[in-house]
Amino acid sequence: MQLTSFTDYGLRSLFFLAALPNGELSSIRVVSERFNVPKNHLIKVINKLSQLGYIKAIRGKNGGICLGKAAKDIILGEVIRDLEPLVLIDCSEKSCHITSACRLKKALAIAKEAFLSELDKYSVADMLESNDELIMLLRPD
Template sequence: MQLTSFSDFAFRSLLYMATLPEGELTSITKVTDIYGVSRNHMVKVINKLGHAGFVKTVRGKYGGICLAKSPAEIGLGEVIRALEPLQLINCGEPYCTILPACKLKGVLDEATQAFLATLDQYTLADMLENKQQLSELMIPTQTVQA
């Protein structure tokens, strides 16, 4: 299973915000500079994280973004469920003629549930055991234009 770059960028942005002092705001530009990713793509990621309740956005001259919950309240499985289409195969489009006898979809669904069960054991806080080292590595790079 491979996650989309959307989820990759979401986890990166959540990790960065989790290294900041509680309540400190940052900007999408800062996140894109740190990871060297497309600003346009990151805007969509942050917007989705905001709608899912993981990120708080503050408008205005002194606005920005920050975590909407403590890192201990952000489950990794919860993030994936909010961002990823978890249906690995679609047997209905186009309709698969072996559907009545096929067991593959059930096996893949079981594997997806096992994957999520593993992620459900961890929170964003668990990813911060080396918070100091993470903070030291989050140095802005050249921003990628998109």
């Protein structure tokens, strides 16, 4: 299974914001430059994360972005469910003539749920906890 770049950038953005000192804001430009991600694409990612409540976007001269909730409350499995389409295969009768007898769809659904259930055990905070190297790599220069 491969996550889309949309989800990848979303997770990276959450990690970046979680690594900031408490109360500090950043900007989409800074995150974009840090990860060498196109700013226009990152705007869409940040907008979605903001709509979902993972990120708080503050407008104005002194505005910026920060986590919308505590890093310990941002569960990786939930973020992926919210950002990722997670359609592993098209099993519609229009695209596959064996779909009525095939058991692959059920097996893939079970595997997908196992994948997400494992990620439900981890929060954004867990990714940074006791990981000074990652925190140093994430923090702006």
